[in-house]
Amino acid sequence: MIDKALLDRHGLTEDEYRLIVELIGKEPNLTELGIFSVMWSEHCGYKSSRVHLKKLPTEGEHVVQGPGENAGVLDIGGGQVVVFKIESHNHPSYIEPYQGAATGVGGILRDIFTMGARPIAVMDSLRFGPPDDPKNRSVMEGVVSGISGYGNAFGVPTVGGEVYFDPCYNLNPLVNVFCLGLADKDKVFYARAEGAGNKVLYVGAKTGRDGIHGATMASAEFGKDTEHKRPNVQVGDPFKEKLLLEACLEVMDRGLIVGIQDMGAAGLTCSTTEMAAKGGMGIVIDLDKVPQREAGMTPYEILLSESQERMLLVATPEKVEAVQAVFAKWDLDAPVIGEVVEGGRARISFKGEVVVDIPVDAVVNLCPAYDRPIAAPAPPPPAPALQAMPRPADLGETLLRLLASPSIADKEWVFRQYDHMVQVNTVFLPGADAAVLRIKGSRRALAMTLDCNSLYTRLDPRTGARIAVAEACRNLACVGARPIGVTNCLNFGNPEKPEVMGQFEQAVAGLAEACRTFGIPVTGGNVSFYNDTEGLSIHPTPVLGVVGIIADVRKAVRPGFRAAGDAVVLVGESLDELGGTEYLKTIHGLEAGSPPMIDLEQEKRNQEFILEAIEAGLVRSAHDLSEGGLAVALAECAFHSPRKIGCEVDLAGGLREDALLFGESQSRILMTCRPADLSGLLKTAAARGVPAQAIGRTGGAALAVRHAGREILRVPVEKAFRAWKDSLPGFFKVRA
């Protein structure tokens, strides 16, 4: 009955099948095969990535829970913890953008509140093909509406994130959703089924035929027939999820349950077997008791459905009634569908017959790990020598083009569709270097950011990954936050291609190295392989989500210039390097060269300097230099200032003007201070080994730059602002 074709449809190899037979001591039936198929998929089983992920640092002073649970947990003091994670929903979002993105939000929200934390912030890292293509626009509109539709209704603020455009995402957009929740340290819950005789309760939405084999779909390349996979995408109901949140938090708060697990990828299968395996127990489930949305579902379909907004709870028998009363208050059913038993087996029955009888350990813990063949990533195409490149005739015009390039342009069109203020904690609106949320009842605040420049990682995965960590920490430093932990979403192509595995291996090595330097543990995350459509892989895109703490929220610093007459200081060194820059890409049409070099120790010194200056109250504004370099950073500081204050800057000689203005040398921060504080700050910087130079003053209505005594750039702030502001909406003609 089980042949090669059937195994192919289940994404299992013949070797894997032989291993399954050996582990369970019999030929699996179709339902059991389906269970192994999803649990051993790349998405759930991390078969290609596990050997590499071990290299990431996972321990640190704040860590309460590292990788292996639904989300990581960090101690933030005051008896509170943050629970956070990032996850991808790339494949579903291409097939059905609205529901794919919406259920991406729904899934990560459940990962957070299943641990007892109320989600207080969401951020999204989105990557699409260029917006001049209508197909890309339609995907982007769908994704943004999906995030908005789900997050807004659920009532979690979407406080930040990133949006990038590159042709490599034409047929494979990336939708990575980060969520952070807040909980009392003594009220964190884990996905464990403990105590023989305890009851297993099913809560939330009914099970339907949607999303069957979603995890397996996310573990294969796409071809031209992707349209047919639409039925594999689930449909979200944020209202139901909101009810589920309130009911779950209530039963947890009242101590009514033993363990809880959400039904995400691989649905009922994953939640039952994982809970049993983690509790060292077995589990008995009666599928006839599972609430079903449609008649005639087979055990295979019920077990593999990825219907959304469902949870599995374990409670002692005497508490079952109290649990059910809470769910009834929120208009949700909570039937008992099974029991925790001794013996380590999952025994699942349907219409009085046992349809599944397998050891949970084999399903959950014994998925093979592959050390796949690796080929060194191809060296980047060399960038032409700077001398050989034409100098832009008009640097002002060049700046305007960069400001209007979709990856740099203002993203308000996106984030004003998200409710970014609900829960009244949002101190900085989207657009700052990092999102800042106050913690009610304390002076402390949380800061968070998502970062990755995938052009850098494409050109040099290791350096690119190191920069991603450094830049994320720099973004936090610019608002005055010290990083405490990181989650990552590693988006790569097909791991069976040695060059893709090479990129992966290099990127993970870079991440590990940088996270160690900054002393930030990786507490979890997600790997998304097979981001290939029609044989083309995306750029390796390791997205970092870093969380930090601000001791006193009143001292948090924004990017915008505060007042005219402040001194403008450039922290960090500008080098003669243009490889991988937005300038090369947008102005010269080149994705070439080595990404900027990064010295992690220097980076750390620069960040420590700005943090101490902020904590001492000496910094009026601070902004990280990234895509578009110094010129774009100056413009953004003006745009973010309340009255669009310009600046007059005078730069010393040395580099050619375009390298100076648009180069993306790392570890740089643009800050302003009161003139009276300038010399003290520069002295401190010199003493710490931090390059810092006063480059000018804020004021006026223009961005003006002199170089070696000559004016090389003068653009009215308003003109630059319009180029930046109107670019993205221009692609989406609004019907008034």
Next chain:
Amino acid sequence: MKFGVVQFPGSNCDFDTFHALRDVMKRPTVMLWHKDHDLQGVDCVVLPGGFSYGDYLRSGAIARFSPLMQEVKAFARRGGRLLGICNGFQILLELGLLPGAMLRNKNLKFLCQHVHIRVENARTDFTRAARKGQVLRVPIAHFDGNYYAPPRVLRDLEANGQVVFRYCDADGNVTPEANVNGSLDNIAGIRNAAGNVLGLMPHPERASEALLGSEDGRTIFESLILSLEKRTPAGRPAAGKKARHDR
């Protein structure tokens, strides 16, 4: 005085409003559960923002059938102060306590941003702490905030001073550009003829603390406190008679 915030399934600004009233305005505040029939003796009922019942069918359409709404309607008839914010405003329209309806925003997108609103009538229980013409900076966050009412109703609203807030620019000019969602006559908030029920789309609870960017929203809560702490408790028939008809 005591505030009560109604909690519907899907309300998501309930805790925010509770926080603003109890922790910022420092007034006793209770949550009112939509399935109950008890207003717990509050002097002012607030219907908060969010997506009651998921806003399925139509914003606010299902919430009007919640059991507690019978008591809320009776409370309003007796002259009790009733404030509807965002989804709460939509529910007031569905309950028929305020006239008109909400259409989708003119750009057909959800909008979350700070806007300016001008106080058109400062002689109401919800605005007496403000001046006529004062500009408040308060955020909006809605998909269906495009206010519509038939011409006859609009004429009555204007004639009775029932238009309390209009979208405007930072200088208080009521312009088409400032009309973010396409509302007729830039209407952002209206009150009933008796003057004890107000609905507005902007979120004053999100603009009650300087740390979050604006304190202008407090004006509305302060006005309510001024009105209620100087008068007989709401719910007494006498309160209804005192309603003003400002022009």
